[in-house]
Amino acid sequence: MKHLFTLLLLIPLLSFSQESFEKQLDSISTSEEATAFLKENKPTHGKLFTFNKEKHKTRLANDLFKLSKGGKKVTRTDFKKTFYKVVDKADVDYFKFNIIVFDAAKTSNEDAISKRSKVLAQYESGYRFKDLAKHNSVGPTAKMGGDTGWIKAGEMSEAFDNEALKEDHNLSEIFSVDDLENKTYYLVIKTENRTPIEEITVLKFTEDIE
Structure with a gap:
């Protein structure tokens, strides 16, 4: 009770x-x-x-x-x-890119830039970007053929954002990004324009x- x-x-x-x-x-x-x-x-x-x-x-x-x-x-x-x-x-605002990442921290800036130039020449001669990414890129996007998925400002480095998120890059246009602070160099193709999600x-x- x-x-x-x-x-x-x-x-x-x-x-x-x-x-x-x-x-x-x-x-x-x-x-x-x-x-x-x-x-x-x-x-x-x-x-x-x-x-x-x-x-x-x-x-x-x-x-x-x-x-x-x-x-x-x-x-x-x-x-x-x-x-x-x-x-x-x-x-x-989100964007999508295909990227190939060259890490100069383990070699040198000169080696990374030289390798990027060779890969760019291969792409311009007809090699598929996703195959080049799988064989030459570093980081988690390599196994995805360089696909970043949807990303927004702040998810990559400031140097990447300052160049890649500019509106003057057309879809499928290849361009370079130099992230000197993090000793990282990129080949980049925009695959989706700015998209509000x-x-x-x-x-x-x-x-x-x-």
Whole structure:
């Protein structure tokens, strides 16, 4: 009887705590507020995610993209309750390139530039760019035939962005980028022009169901 009485006292407290938490969650309207919320609550299962409409095709991502900014989705299991809150929603400019990367850090600037010139000559003589990338490039894009996938400003180096993201490069035009600071040299072909792609920033927070 004593334990039952204690349980009856706890139920309103748990309900109040959950309501208070949800009100706090509803008040979050920016990524900065979401970051502060996570820092203050220090949840084991709390995190900010960015979903890109071209890169993320899961059912969850599709459901979240249907929400407006400030929208919320809640999922439940027998033991956990997970909240997803869309704290930001915007179109972000993306580009696509094929690249061949020459790393001068392990050799020299002269060797990297010389190798790039030879590869460029091979391309101009009819070799396929993706084959040249697989055999001559370094880094993760090599096995993809040089394909960067959709990238935005800031994902590559500043030197790369300053040259490659300029509007005066036409599709399928090959050009060079010299990143002297990072001792990296590129051959680049733009494969997709500037394309706005919708992105959402989502606060995920999971709590145990008592």
